[in-house]
Amino acid sequence: MTSRRIFRSLPAVALVAAGAIVLAGCTPADGDAAATGDPVTGGTLVYASGDAEPSCLDPHVGGNYPQALIAGQFLESLVSLDESGEVIPWLATEWTTSEDGLTWDFTLREDVSFTDGTPFDAEAVKANVEHLKDPATQSSTGYLALGKVDTVEVVSDTVARFHLSVPDSALLESLSQPWTAIESPTGIARGMDENCVAPVGTGPFIVDEWIPQDHVSLVRNDDYTTGPADRAHDGAAYLDGITWRFIPDSASRYAALQAGEVDIIDNAQPDTLDQASKSGTLVEIDAPRPGAANRLELNSGQPPFDDIRVREAFIRAADVNDGIDSLFFGTADRSYSVLSSVEQLAYSDDSLFDTDLDEANALLDEAGWTERDSRGIRSKDGVPLTLRFPVSTNQSIPAEQSLFEQVQATAKEAGFDVQLSPVDLSSWYGALAAHEYELVSAPYTKVGPDVLRILYHSDSITPAPSGYFANLAQLDDADLDALLTAAASESDPDERADLYEQAQQIILGGFYALPLYDQQNHFLHSPGLEGVRAMPTVSTPTFADAWLAD
Amino acid sequence: MPRSRVLRRVALRLAGAAFVLWAVATLTFFAIHLVPGDPAQAILGGPGSQASQEALDEVRADYGLDQPLVVQYGAMLGRLVTGDLGDSYALKTPVAELIGGQILGTLALAALALVVAWVLAVGLALWSTSAGRIGRAIAGGLELTAAALPHFWLATVLIAVFSTSLGWLPPVSNDAASGLVLPVITLAVPLAGFLAQLMRERMLEALEQPFAVSAAARGETAAGLRLRHALRHAALPAINLSGWAVGYLISGAVVVETIFARPGLGRTLLRATELRDVPVVVGVVLVVALVYVLMTLATDVVSRFADPRIAREEAPA
Amino acid sequence: MSDLELSNRAVAGRSLPRPPRIGTVLALAFVAFLAVATFAPGLLQTTDPDAIAPRDAFEPPSWAHWFGTDESGRDVYSRVVEGTAASLLIGVSATAIGLALGLLLGGLAGLGGRVLDFAVGRVNEVLFAFPGILLALLIIVLWGPGPVTATIAVGLSTAPGYARIIRGELVRVRTSSYVEAARVLGHGRARVLVRHILPNALAPLVVLATLGIGQAVVWASALSYLGLGAQPPAAEWGAMLSAGRIYITTAWWLTVFPGLMIVVTTITTTMLGRTLAARDGSRR
C-alpha cells in the first residue's frame, strides 16, 4: 500500500517519462533488450537505495516499498505478471476458481524447498496466509490484500485451497505482490525479531547479514530452481551476491554511481537522468509503478472544495504542463488518469484538464468567491480562499516540490491562496488525520485497478486507529461505491473493465483529483551490469538473471 | 593546590557531570512525550500504519505506555542507572546495541575532523600572524568564509569537485580510508575557521606581550616566537572550546553522515526523530551529552595541565 | 566563543587587527544594500521574485538575469534580494533569542552570588550538551518544522555561549575598581548596578550580536537542508541554498549566489563587529 510513502528519506525519487527516453526499452522489459553478450558468472553487485532503510526485512511486517525492493531478491510469490499484465505462474503452476468465485485452488511447484531446507508445500502457503492475517505480525499491505481470504485449506502437498468471504477479482494481482510473498514457515516460526533480520524464502539470493544504517549483504542461492514463467534463464543467479547499500542523499548516490562505487541506483533525480542520457555512459531503467498515478487530491469533504465549481476552477487555474517539462527535463509525461499508465484499465480524459484562467475566474465568481484582497486572493463572506497543502519532504522529491510551488503561483492568479508547508512524515500524517488540508499528493502503489476502491470508496474515509485514511479526496458517492464494489467481485474481464471505466469517469468528471504523472521509478546502472529488469508486478528490479560484464 | 581541594573539585565536577546527564535525560524524555504522535503507532510500523486497535493496546501494555508518564519516567531512570537504554520502537532491538554499533563511526569522524581542524587552524594562524596587513586581511576573510560554510553545501561542492570532476575520492564512504577524506574535510573546514579566528587573535595578543619582547631579546627567531611562545597562549582558549567543538561536530555529523551515507549517530538520530522512536532519540542525545561531558572534563584537565594559572584563580561555570 | 575573546580584547582595549579602511567602506556599502533590500526590495529587484516562467528555467547568469534563473524560471537575483528580509529576520531574531536567554542566565550567574552562579553554570552545561542540530531536531519534533521553530532552535543553541560571555563580563565589571570606587562614594547597590555594572558589562553585546547574526543564518540554512526551514515560496537564502544544491553540477548559480550572500553578510557583520569592538576597546 502506501508503502512508498512511509520512510522515504529526503531528496527521494526521480521521474522520467516512459517513452520520452528513446532507449529501446524504457519498459519493464528493458533488461532482456539490454542483455547482449554472454552472461558472466561471479561478481558482487552493489545496489544503492535512496529509500530509507527498512526496519524489518520481512515484507509481511508493515509492508512498504523499500521492503518490496529488497525482498524481491530473496522471496518469491505464487504468481507473477508478464509485460502485458497477464497473470503467469511462479511458485504456483496453475489455479482454478469455483463458479461462485469463493474458492481458489492453487497447484504448487514440486520439489522446491526454502533456503533453510524446509520444503515448499501447501502447508507453507497456509502458514504464510495465517502469518499475514495475524494481528501480531503487524502487517498492513499484505493484510489488506488478503482481506477477503478467510482460510487456506491444505488439499494435498501440492494443492492449496483458498476460501474467500466474497468473490475477489483482484486476488491473483494481490498474490503477485512481494508483500504477500511466501516465506519459510520454519523461518516465520523463529519469531518476528529473528525473521525481520533474515527472512527465508525460495528466491535467487539469501540474506547473509544486515549491518543497520550501512548495508544488507545477500549471497547467491546455489540451489535456485524456481522463478516466474517469463524468467530469462534457469538455475542459480550469475551474481555471487548483492551488497544492498542505503545512500539517502540523491546527489551522493548519483556521484557514487558515476565514481563506480555502486553498480545501480534507484530514485534517480530528473536532472541526473537528463545528464546520464546526454552523456550516454549510464543505462536507465524506467519502471513506473502500478496502482495510482501521482496526483493532487482535492479534499471534497469540506469547504471550499465541497463545491464542484471551486474544484473545477482550481483545476482550470493550476497549470502544470510547462513545469513538468522543465522540472523533469522532459522525462515525465503529463498524466490525465488517476491510474498508472501501466494499468491496463487506466482511463484518461485530457479534455477535462485544459487550463483556462478566465473560466476559473468565472467559476469562482459564480461560486460566490467574489471579493479580492490586495494580493488578489479571493474571499467569500470574509473567508479567504485558502488551500492548505501539506507536503511530505520525505516523499515529494525536490522537483515535485518545485512543481507544487508553480501550482501555487498559477493558482494564485485565479485568486487561490495555496499554503505549501513542507513537513516531515509524522507531521504530514498528523495534518491529514486532522483534516487540516485542502490539497494533498499521496501516491499509492498496488497491482491492479482495485486500488480505486481503496482510494475512492467511501469506506476508506473512516480512519484507522492511527487516524490514517486512504480516501483523501473524501469522495463520498453512492454510485461510485456501487461500481467499485461490483468491479471488485466481477470475474468477467470485459464487464470489470467497463465498471472501472465508469468509476474513473465519475472521479475525473467530478474534479476530485488533478493527475500529474505516473509514480516515477527510475533506476540508473553502469553499462557493465546486464540482464537486470524490473518486475512487471510492482516494478522492483530483479537480479536473478543479471550479470556484471568485464 | 592542596590535595583536599583537588579532590573536592573533582568530586564537584563529577557531580556536575552526573547532574548534566540526568537533566538531559529528563528534558529529552518529557520533550519527546509532549510530541503529538503515539509511540504505539511508531512501534507498529510508524505513522500511516493501519494497525488495529487491539494491536495498539497490546503494544501499549507491552511497553508500559499505558502507565502514567511519571511512572514511565521513573522506569526510564531506573533502566538508565543500570545502563539499559531500552528497546528501539522501530527496530525492536536494544538501543544500547544499536548505538554501540553506530557510535564508533561518528566518534572516529569527529575525532579526525577535530584533528584536521586544529592542523588547519594552527597553520592558518601561524601563517597569517607572520604575514603582513594584507595577509592578515586575507586570512581573516578565509576564516570567516570557512566558518560561514554550511556543511551540506560544502559537502556537495567537495563531491562535485573531487569525486565527479577529478575522480580522486569516493563520494560515499567505503571501507577504504579514502572514504573518510571528504566527510572529515567537510566537518573540519568550518570548525577550522572558528579556531583559526580565535587563535590568530590570541597569538597577536601574545606577541604584543613583554615576554615576547624578552624572548626576542634572547635571540628567539620569529618562527620560534610563534611556535614556542604565542602558540601555547593561542591554543589554550581553543582547547577550552573542544567540548563545544565536539558538539558542533556531532551536529555536523547529522548532515555529513546523511550526505556521505556513513553509518553513525547522526543518521540514527535523524531517522529516529522521523519515526518518533523515543528510546533511540533519548539514547543518542544521552550518549552525545555523555561525550560532551567527558570532553569538557578532559579539556578541563588538559588546560589545567597546560596552564597552571587556571588552578590558581578558580572560576565556576 | 571567539566572540568571548573578542569582547575581552575589546575590554582590554588592545587594538584589534582592524579591517583595512576600504574594507570598512565596502562593508558599510553592503550593509546599506542589505538595508534597502530589507525595507524596499522593490528598488533593487529587476522582476517579481515569485513570478514563475517554467520555460526559462535554469538559465545561467545573463544581462536579463544577473544571477540566472532557478528551476521554476524565477529570477535568482530578485529572489536573493527578496530573501534578505526573511534571512536577516531569522538571523536577527535567533540572535535576539540567544542573547535574551543568555542575558537571563548570565545575569543570574554574574550577579546572583556563588550558589546561583554554580547552578546556572550547570544549566549552561546542560544546554551546551545539546549540540545545535540535536536541539533543533528536538524542538522541531515538538513544534513541527518551519521558520519560527528553526529560529527558536538556533537561538536556543546559541544561548549558553552568550550566557558565559555575559557572566564573564558582569563578573569583570562587578569586581572592577570603579565599581568599588562608586561604593566607597556611598552609592546604593541598585544605583551602582544601573549606572556602572550594566552599561559597562553589556556594551560588548552589540559586538556579539553582529557576530552572531551571520552564524544564525548559516545554521538556519542547515535546517532548511534537512527540510525543516522556511516555507515556499519564501526566498530565504538558506532555503534557496538547500533547494539549489541538488542542481549543483548542472546549475551552480542556484547555490553560489545565495551562498555568497550568506558568507558576505557574515563577513560584513563580523568586520563591523570588530570595528565596533576596537572602538569600544579604545574608549576604555
Next chain:
Amino acid sequence: MSGGEPVRPDPGPVTAPDAPVLDVAGLSVAFRDGRGWREVVHGLDLSVAAGTCVAVVGESGSGKSVTARAVLGLAGAGARVRADRLDVAGADLRRADERDWRRMRGARAGLVLQDALVSLDPLRTIGREIGDPLRLHLRMPPAAARSRALELLELVGMPHPALTVDRRSGELSGGMRQRALIAAALALDPPLLIADEPTTALDVGVQARVLGLLEAARDRGTAVLLISHDLAVVSRMADRVVVLHDGRVVEQGPTAELLGDPRHPITRALIAAVPTEVPRGAPLSLAPHGADAATADRPPGPAPAATSAPGLPSSGPPGAPVTATRPPILEGLGLTKSFGSGPTRVLAVQDASFRIEPGRTLGLVGESGSGKSTLARLVLGLTAPDAGEVRLDGGPWTTLPERGRRPLRRRLGAVYQDAFGSFDPRWSVRRILRDALAAAGAETSDAAVAVLLDQVRLAPGVSAQHPLALSGGQRQRVAIARALAGSPDVLVCDEPVSALDATVQARVLDLLDEIQRERGLAMLFISHDLGVIRHMSDTIAVMRSGRIIEQGDAERVFTAPEHEATAALIRDSPRLVIRGPGSNR
C-alpha cells in the same frame, strides 16, 4: 657634551678597554603615524664601556625604553631606526638584517625588562626560558641547557634552584622572577646588559638584591645600560647618567657631578622630586613644566608654611608622643581579616590597631603582601573584619550595616593607585565628579565641579574631558577631586603615586600636602616607598605579614627603628646619594 670616551667611575674596579661595548651616535627612532613619521628619539649619542654602568633617566615618554630597544633592533615593526654609529661589542648593526640581529641578541646583549611577571612566558618553566639563549646560540642540548640554567640560578642567588627551575613565572615571587629574568639575560655572559626599569614594582629588599646582581655583573666586566626613572637607584649604581627629555639628551655626565650640580632644569626637577630626606611639608616640585602642567596645571599653591591652617600643627614636633591628646577621627581596634579557609587560609591582617587624629597623616608602609591594601579595604568598609572594628569619629563604622554606613561614607575619601581604572570607562570627568557630589548630597552644578577641579589645581576645561585624554598626573588629581567631593574628614590613599613619574609624583604629593593643610584632613597614606612615606607622614605604621610590627612618630621610626625588619627596610631602601662637589642640599 660628547658621549665619547668612557668616564672612570670613582667607585668600583675599572676594566675599560679602549672601545666602548655599546657605541651609539646620532640615533634617531621614528614611528609611522597616519601619513608621516613621528620621530621620538632625535640624534642621540650614547656609549657604555665594559665594566661600567650608564644610566638613562627621564620621565615616561622621554624615549628611554625606545632607545634601549632600538639598540637591540626591537624598536618595533613600524619603527624607523637611523644612526650614524650603532656598534654593539664591535659589530656594526646599522646594516644588520634580521639574522644578524638574532645572532647578536642574547649573545652580545641581554635585556632585562621590568615586571618579570609579564616579561617571562607564564606558560614556560623558567628553566626553559633561561635555556633559550643557550639553545638558540650554542645549540646546547636540553639536558646541558638545564644544568647550565641551574648554575645561572645559583649565580643570581635564586633560592632552591633545583626546585624553582621547573616552576613557571606565576608560581614565583616578584624577586625570584626578576632573578630568573636576569639569569636568562646573563646566560651567555653578554658583554652588554640592558636593564629597563629592572627594579620598578619590587619591594625595597628585593630591589636592593637585584641591584646587587646588576652591580656584580658590571663588576665582572659587563657593560650595563640602565634605564630608570628612579634617581635613587641610579645614584647607587650608575657611573654615568644620561638625562633624556622628549627624545633628546638634555644633560649627561658622571653620576656624582650630574646629581651634585645639575645644570638643566629638567635634571633639577628630577632631583628635587625625590622625596628622600626632604622634610615634611617642604615642596618637592620646582617651577611647573612637563606634561600635565603644560595642559591644565596651575602653579602649585603658595609656600606651605603660609597656608598651614591655624590651630592644626602641620606636623607633630619631632619626637612628640604619638598618643596625642585630641580624640582620633579614625581608629582601628584589633583588626583581623583572613581569606580562604582550611589549609589555604591566609591571615591578611592580624590584630592591627592604629589611630589618626584630624590633620595628621598615618603612613602605612610595608612590602607587597604585607596586608597594607587589605587594611585599607577594611578601613573603607569594603570588607568586614573577622575581629576588631574601625571607629569613625568616635562612632561605629565597620560594625554598622552597609545601609547604615552609606550616609557616613562621604566622610571617608579614597584615592587609588590606578586612578584611571577607578573611573567608569564611559564617563567624562564632569560626570565622574557630579556623581561623587550627588553621592555626598552636594549640589552637582558645573560651578561645583569647577570648584572641585580648582581644589586640585585643574582648569575647569578639564571637566569636559574623558579620563583617557588626561595625563597620569591629571587623572590622579581628578581622583583626588572625587575623593574631596564629599568634603571628607579622612582621606585613604593607597599607593596614590606609585604609578607616576618622579616629577608628577612630586606635584601630586605637594597637592595632597596642601589640601591636608587647607582642610585639616586626616590621611591614611599607604606606600611601599619609604621616601614618600617619610615625606608624607606624621606617624608611621610598618606592616609585615599582616601585623603592624612597629608604629610611632615618623622621625623616630626612621632614626631609631625598634624592629629589626624596619631597620632592614630602611637600610635597603635606595636613597639619592649625592657625592662629590656642590651638593645643592
